[in-house]
Amino acid sequence: MKLIAENLTIDRGGRRVFQDLSFTLESGTALVVTGANGIGKSSLLRTLAGLVFLSKGEIRLEGGQDDRQPQEQAHYFGHQDAVKPALSVLENLVFWQSYSAPVSVSAFAGKKMEPLEALQILGIGHTAYLPAAYLSAGQRRRLSLCRLLVTPRPVWLMDEPTSALDKASEGQLLELMNGHLALGGLIVTATHTDLALDQVQILHLKAEIVETQLTEEDF
Ligand SMILES: Nc1ncnc2c1ncn2[C@@H]1O[C@H](COP(=O)(O)OP(=O)(O)OP(=O)(O)O)[C@@H](O)[C@H]1O
Numbered sequence: 001m002k003l004i005a006e007n008l009t010i011d012r013g014g015r016r017v018f019q020d021l022s023f024t025l026e027s028g029t030a031l032v033v034t035g036a037n038g039i040g041k042s043s044l045l046r047t048l049a050g051l052v053f054l055s056k057g058e059i060r061l062e063g064g065q066d067d068r069q070p071q072e073q074a075h076y077f078g079h080q081d082a083v084k085p086a087l088s089v090l091e092n093l094v095f096w097q098s099y100s101a102p103v104s105v106s107a108f109a110g111k112k113m114e115p116l117e118a119l120q121i122l123g124i125g126h127t128a129y130l131p132a133a134y135l136s137a138g139q140r141r142r143l144s145l146c147r148l149l150v151t152p153r154p155v156w157l158m159d160e161p162t163s164a165l166d167k168a169s170e171g172q173l174l175e176l177m178n179g180h181l182a183l184g185g186l187i188v189t190a191t192h193t194d195l196a197l198d199q200v201q202i203l204h205l206k207a208e209i210v211e212t213q214l215t216e217e218d219f
Pocket residue numbers: 012013014017035036037038039040041042043044190
């Protein structure tokens with residue numbers, strides 16, 4: 001399976017964030033997107049997730065499910081955790097499992113996991129019947145991660161995945177990410193921290209447009 005991005009151009013708030021960005025990512029590989037604050041890492045992930053429109057370019061998942069768009073074959077794990085506070089922790093996950101369709105393709109061996117098992121793997125099984133409002137920030141983040149396990153999808157889009165996680169959870173997250181790659185999955189992740197992933201490709205975003213420098217005479 002291959003995730004192919006061709007000549008991606010994104011505009012946000014009337015400003016060009018980047019243009020003509022292309023990459024190809026093979027099964028079993030993580031694309032680590034790096035670059036300065038505001039350069040466009042989150043925008044790229046949100047575009048791959050179908051949450052930001054492309055001004056130009058194309059995204060394809062070769063070897064994926066032909067009747068689905070690439071974003072329908074991806075999980076987006078972003079800054080917001082999408083946790084409904086009034087539902088129990090388990091209800092949140094059962095909802096997500098029913099809401100997101102699984103993807104079944106020969107190149108990806110990911111399997112559906114039961115919600116309770118996912119909660120146990122992420123170390124929050126004991127919170128299953130509590131209102132999600134009671135969870136700490138790190139626990140909410142782990143609940144959000146469980147979504148990736150209960151519905152198999154080959155592409156994981158992860159924006160700063162380690163934020164709000166303690167060292168132990170960070171290690172566990174890396175295990176999950178490497179496990180996903182071993183099953184033939186693909187990951188695109190934006191991060192400022194080094195992640196010990198098994199098979200990595202780096203995409204470093206740099207500013208192409210040098211903004212006019214103001215001098216004292218301009219004031
Ligand atoms: N909803 C929005 N509307 C308009 N402009 C936006 C919006 N979201 C982001 N931008 C702009 O798009 C540019 C890229 O932002 P983005 O969040 O993608 O950067 P980033 O590389 O992820 O930054 P950071 O490392 O700080 O998270 C910035 O100039 C930002 O101000």
